[in-house]
Amino acid sequence: MPEIFTVLGARPQFIKAAPVSRALARVGLSESIVHTGQHFDALMSDIFFDELDIPKPAYNLEVNxxxxxxxxxxxxxxxxxxMLAEKPDLVLIYGDTNSTIAGALAAAKLNIPVAHVEAGLRSFNRRMPEEINRVVADHVSALLFCPTRAAVANLGAEGIVKGVHAVGDVMYDTTLAAVKRAEGRSTIIETLGLTPGGYAVATIHRAENTDDPERFDRVVAWLEAAARETPVVMPVHPRTRKLLASRGLNPAGLTLIDPVGYLDMARLLSRATAVFTDSGGLQKEAYFHRVPCVTLRDETEWVETVEAGWNRLWTSKDYAPRRDITDYGSGDAATSIARHIADLLAD
Structure with a gap:
């Protein structure tokens, strides 16, 4: 039986892997998960394996x-x-983190085929580490699974056409499966005393915001201004909490909470009136719940969310006219990914 080596390390990757792992099993492929340890806190890592029924990692590299x-x-x-010990037939990577690029390079140097989920995304800002990771990973991949037509076009502009497939968005698959489960299991809105439709959700973690103290202060000030209109709940990344403390910041109007699991976040998003974030994944999750988003960056790789009026950059004041986004598919991206991988390994 062909063996898939799946490299994961960060919260968004766990979320994306959940439906794909189930789909790989359905087509008869064996999967071993390698957790790099990039997100090592239980609230940023372990809880997602439990809530999303992801197979436990065969390896935990504990690099962080x-x-x-x-x-x-x-x-x-x-x-x-x-990889030398297990000799997998294919290495599966997700997104744009350090775990992504490390998995891509390790496999490529060993002549193991690489499959990249969320291929073709581009912010066109090479100062972002994530952008470098995306570009390099795509250029060494044999299978490139694109969530949008824009992603396919980006790859074509770079001369990458072989092995490219527009499959839709696996995060949409996960959201559809999690909504009912979250309603039955999550009590976070009641615990925090929130009024449905009466609060916004915020997150900050990207290096472009947290590595520049002056910019970080501006983002916090922007959130404080937003909180004067609507109460803001902010699950705080450990790195962001340290930065807030080191700069002596206690943002007015923001309720700072520890990182939450996927089901709690899904319930928070589903009842929010707005989302303010620098996360790529959260921009889309906001759309899946049909909640308007403001991206706390100067550009976004998810350009269709802006074009469809569900998202805007914090440097813009207005949204485009609102419409649905058809590129993300109907919740069967994982099935398509598993079939393409099975076809490649059958050749």
Missing amino acids: SLGHGAMTGRMLEKLEEA
Whole structure:
């Protein structure tokens, strides 16, 4: 039976992997998950495996709390060791993190085919580490699973046409499956004393915001201004909490809470009146729940959310006219991904 090596390390990747893992099993493919350890806090990692029924990792590399170069290098070294020991037939990677690029490079150097979920996304800002990770991962991948037509076009502009498939968005698959489960299991709105439709949800974690103190202060000030109109609930990434403390910031009007699991976040989003974030995944999750979003960045790789009027950059004042986004599919992206992988390994 063909063996798939799935490399995961961060919260968004766990979410994307859940429906794909189930789809791989349905087409008869064996999967071993390698957790790089990039997100190691239980609230950023373990809870997602439990809530989303993801198979427990076969490996946990425990690489975290390092700079980009050191983290990627350490992951690359440990992933190569695991791949040499297990000899997988294909390495599956997700998104644009250090775990993504380390998995891509380790496999490519061992001549193992790479499949990239969320291929073709571009912010066209090479100062973002995530942009470098996306570009390099795409250029060494044999299968490129694009969530949108714009992503397919981006790859074509870079000369990548072989192995490219527009499959829709796996995060939509996960959202559809999680909505009913969240309603039955999550009590976060009641616990926080929130009024449905009477609050916004915010997150900050991207390096472009947290590595620049002056910019970080401006983002916090923007959120404080927004909170004067609507109460803001903000699950705080551990790195962001440290930064707030080091800069002596206690944002007025924001309720700061610990990171939450996927079901709690899904319920928070489904009842929110707005989302303010620098997260790529949360921009889409907001759309899936049909909640308007403001992206706390100067550009976004999810351009269709802006064009469809569900998202705007914080530097813009108005939304485009609102419409549905058809590119994300109907909740069967994972099935399409699994079939394409099975076809490649059958050749």
